[in-house]
Amino acid sequence: MDDDDFSADAALFARLRAVWQEVDPVPADLVDRMVAAVAVEDLSREYAMLTLVEGSSLAAVRGETDTATLQFSDGETSVLLHVTATEDGGRRIDGWVDAETLAIRLVQDDRDWAAEAGEHGRFAFDSIPSGVSRLRIVVRGADGDLHDFQTPRFEV
Known part of the structure; x- marks a missing residue:
């Protein structure tokens, strides 16, 4: 041409x-x-309902109080987290999920930690540094299919 x-x-x-x-x-x-x-488009995943059950703000985890309780739900799966400051300056996160889980990961930037749900859906993460975090859980739905549940980002 x-x-x-x-x-x-x-x-x-x-x-x-x-x-x-x-x-x-x-x-x-x-x-x-x-x-x-x-x-x-993916509102149910990215903006799962966040309810602060105890404490007045997310900053309270780092501030005057040493604990906070957070609840996340997408309408099918619910997760409850209890965040506690530890003596070494880190955080302990105790959690409960109301669905059958196959994998649980706590993600901060390029770092992540794995946990396994025990009886009654209880799981925990020890010695987590403070920072913006997100919880990712693979759950088996009532239909038997696997679903990815992700919380919005939250500060620990």
Whole structure:
């Protein structure tokens, strides 16, 4: 192909673009609507309901009190966490999940820790450094299928 062919193609595409912009213009709010649609697409996973059961804020774990209790639920699975400051400056996280679990991981940036659920769904993490964390759990649903449950990020 030579430059004349490219010029002819470019001119044709420019005319087609002009026709479509006149006949069917892009809605002014399309970008905002698409950003909102992408943000809420996986709402049940990313924004599982977070309820602070005990204490006034997440910062309380690091502040004046040494404990906080957090509850997470996506409507099918619920998790209760009790975070306690330890003598060495770390955190102990005791948790309970109300579903059959296959894997439990606590994630902070590029670090993660594994735990196994015992009887009644109880699990624990010892000597966790303070920081923004997320809990990831693989559960077997009532339908028998495996589901990934993730909490929103929280501060320990």
